[in-house]
Amino acid sequence: MKTQRTRRSFLQQLATGLIVAPWVTTGLRAQAPSARIRHASFGCSGMAMADASSIAGHKSVDIVAACDVDAKKAAEFLKKFPNAKIYTDFRELLEKEKDLQTVNVSTPDHMHAAIGMTALQRGVHVYGQKPLTHNLYECRRLTEVAREKKLVTQMGIQIHSSTEYRTAVMLVQTGAIGKIKEVHTWSSKKWGDNGKMPTTTDTPPAELDWDKWLGVATERPFIGNGFYHPGNWRKRLDFGTGTFGDMGCHIYDPVFKALALTSAVSVKSRGAAPNDHSWATDAIVEYVFPGTAYTADKTVRVTWYDGDQRPPKDVQDLIAESGKLPDQGSIFLGTEGIMVLPHIAMPKLIGEKNKGASYDKVAGDNHWHQFIEAALGNRKNGDANFDYAGPMTEAVLLGSVASRFPNELLQWDGPALNFTNVAKANEFVKRTYRKGHEVAGL
Numbered sequence: 001m002k003t004q005r006t007r008r009s010f011l012q013q014l015a016t017g018l019i020v021a022p023w024v025t026t027g028l029r030a031q032a033p034s035a036r037i038r039h040a041s042f043g044c045s046g047m048a049m050a051d052a053s054s055i056a057g058h059k060s061v062d063i064v065a066a067c068d069v070d071a072k073k074a075a076e077f078l079k080k081f082p083n084a085k086i087y088t089d090f091r092e093l094l095e096k097e098k099d100l101q102t103v104n105v106s107t108p109d110h111m112h113a114a115i116g117m118t119a120l121q122r123g124v125h126v127y128g129q130k131p132l133t134h135n136l137y138e139c140r141r142l143t144e145v146a147r148e149k150k151l152v153t154q155m156g157i158q159i160h161s162s163t164e165y166r167t168a169v170m171l172v173q174t175g176a177i178g179k180i181k182e183v184h185t186w187s188s189k190k191w192g193d194n195g196k197m198p199t200t201t202d203t204p205p206a207e208l209d210w211d212k213w214l215g216v217a218t219e220r221p222f223i224g225n226g227f228y229h230p231g232n233w234r235k236r237l238d239f240g241t242g243t244f245g246d247m248g249c250h251i252y253d254p255v256f257k258a259l260a261l262t263s264a265v266s267v268k269s270r271g272a273a274p275n276d277h278s279w280a281t282d283a284i285v286e287y288v289f290p291g292t293a294y295t296a297d298k299t300v301r302v303t304w305y306d307g308d309q310r311p312p313k314d315v316q317d318l319i320a321e322s323g324k325l326p327d328q329g330s331i332f333l334g335t336e337g338i339m340v341l342p343h344i345a346m347p348k349l350i351g352e353k354n355k356g357a358s359y360d361k362v363a364g365d366n367h368w369h370q371f372i373e374a375a376l377g378n379r380k381n382g383d384a385n386f387d388y389a390g391p392m393t394e395a396v397l398l399g400s401v402a403s404r405f406p407n408e409l410l411q412w413d414g415p416a417l418n419f420t421n422v423a424k425a426n427e428f429v430k431r432t433y434r435k436g437h438e439v440a441g442l
Contacts, residue, residue, distance in 0.1 A: 037061045037375055039102045042090055042115050044068035044077035045230070047129055048106035051156060053080070054368040055104060055127065061372055064100070067093045070230070071207035088209050090115045100124050102375050106156070110239045111215045113138035114439045120145045121441055125152040125375045127368070130249035131241050132386065132393040137430035139397060140417055141442055143390030152374040154382030155389035157253050158367040159344055165254040166362035168347040171339060172258035172294055176349060176359065178336030179296035183255050184315055185330040186305035187247035187343070191234040193278035198223050216433040235278045241400055242279030243306040247328065248396040251343050253384075255302060255330055256392045260292045263414025264395055265299070269402040271309070282307035285399040296335050304399060322348045401428045 039061050041052040045068070056063050067087040068074040074086045087093040090111075094100070104127040105115045113133040116126050120142065132155050133139040146153045159165050172180065202224035204210040210222050213229060217238045226232050234240035255261070264287045271283035285304040291297050305311065316325055318333070319340050326342035337351025349357065370382045381387075394414070402410050404425070411421040419425040433439065 035060060035376055037101045037372055038064045038097075038099055039104070040065040040067070040093060040097060040100050041077070041084075041104050041106065042067050042093075042111075043073075043104075043106040044070070044086075045073040046106070047156070048104065049077065049080070051104040051106045051127065051129065051368065052077075054366075055102070055372060056081070058369050058372045060376060061102075065093055065097050069209040069212040073230075088212055091118065094118055094122055094124070102127065102152075102372065104156075105129060108213075108233045108239050109134045109241050109245060110217050110233075113142060113442060114216050114433070114437070116142050117145065117439050117441050120149060120151055123149065123151065125371070126386075127154045127156065127371045127382075128386075128389075129156040130389075130393070131245040131396060132249075132389055133397075134239075134241060135429065135431055136394055136397050136401070136417055138442060139390050139393050143386045145441055146386045152371060152381055153386040153389075154367065154371040154374075155249070155384045155386065155393070156367075157249055157384050157389065159250055160253050160257070160384045161365045161367040161370065162344065163361055163364035164341075164344050164346050165257075166364060167359070168254045168339065168341045169258040170362050171347055171349070171359060172332060172334075173260075176337065176354065177332060177334030177339050177351065178353075179334060180259055180294055180300060181296045181333045181335060182300060183259070183302045183330055183332050184305070184311035185251050185255055185302065186310055187243055187251055187328045188307070189243045189247050189328075190281040190307045191240065191243040191246055191279060192274070192281035192307070193232075193235045194272075194275065194280060195278075197277045198225075198227060214434070216431075216437045216439070218434060237274055237277060237279060240279070241397065242274075242283075242403075243281065244283065244285070244304065244396055244399045244403075247306070247343075248304060248399065249393060251328060251330060252302075252304070252396055253392060254341060255332075256395065257388075258332075259289070259294045259300065261289045261300075261302075261392075261395070262292075263391065264289050264398055264412055265414075266409055266411050267398045267402040268409045269399065269404075269406050271403060271406065273404055273406050279400075280403060282309050283399070283403055284309050285402055287395065287398070289395075319350055322350055401425055404428060 063081040065085045067090045102125045103119050106129040116128050119126050201221035204222040266288045268286045272280040274280050283306045287302045322340050328343040330341045332339040336353045340348045373379050374381050
């Protein structure tokens with residue numbers, strides 16, 4: 001019979017090397033201390049600026065190039081990184097900057113796969129923003145190619161490496177609340193739009209290369225007033241992945257990691273379907289995953305809510321003693337207690353077993369610097385490398401497909417990337433790229 005690890009022994013074994021953790025170097029030869037990493041950023045503002053700045057905070061990194069289709073954004077980037085060479089075409093950057101070691105892909109979602117795959121095919125290590133890709137097929141292919149080429153990868157779910165999320169994973173896996181019966185997880189964000197498509201079109205601003213912004217997506221006229229650029233692309237079916245793609249990749253992460261989940265076997269949306277141009281809000285998406293060593297049964301249900309939707313009242317009543325329901329977070333229901341994990345705060349344990357008890361915290365780490373250290377050969381890979389983040393993103397993107405088929409139970413064959421009972425759902429597993437924007441490997 002297996003003995004259950006205690007929280008303290010878990011930490012002690014981790015510290016002494018008895019547990020080989022994903023952030024520990026296992027056989028890669030480190031480069032010389034004087035080695036420099038030549039890095040390029042795809043995207044120059046918003047999350048791209050945050051990623052590039054965090055990566056540049058590593059002492060061994062030089063930001064040598066960046067790509068953005070908006071000249072104003074690029075100009076702002078140059079104020080911080082004056083030595084960077086600016087491009088507007090990601091293909092040109094990757095063709096001309098032949099000695100790059102690393103890149104961050106921090107563009108709108110629809111271009112993640114095209115840029116990430118092109119970089120991987122050239123042997124460049126990739127830090128890819130969440131969601132890893134726009135659709136399921138892209139996600140699987142990036143995961144496969146990164147593995148085949150033995151490249152260092154990391155997805156931009158930085159809370160994955162935080163004390164809060166690492167501690168939550170430890171508490172679940174060391175049995176603080178027993179085996180997990182079900183999980184409820186949610187975000188208050190509303191990346192959707194139930195309004196009508198504007199009937200007017202506009203001339204793109206002079207600083208924006210609209211054709212390159214569209215990239216792999218179907219050609220269409222520009223619409224101003226922020227309908228697409230710079231921020232509302234997250235709401236649009238062809239460019240973003242809604243609230244789930246944005247926040248689901250963060251908030252689902254500790255659930256996926258703590259329970260050691262694999263591919264879901266079914267998914268069902270109880271929310272509204274998207275319209276012909278934008279994602280809906282107020283989603284409820286029910287997943288069923290195969291059970292694991294950390295779950296109470298042979299399957300485990302995980303339910304997502306966004307916008308104004310929240311877990312049912314009977315679930316909320318169970319955690320009343322913990323205070324107000326967090327704006328975003330998760331509730332783990334275990335056989336011996338409950339854990340509330342706000343996004344982002346330390347987990348709270350509820351139940352007789354944990355009354356008055358304290359717990360050890362797991363130290364956090366710099367998510368961006370893990371990626372660079374792995375590229376330098378000082379560790380094996382990032383904690384959220386594509387072998388982990390790819391399957392997790394696939395789970396999230398299943399919810400996006402399910403939202404198109406409200407109240408229909410979709411049976412999913414993960415290895416085959418195929419819905420087995422609703423053939424029409426398979427039309428959304430993959431997209432056709434615009435002519436002239438095809439990418440090898442996709």
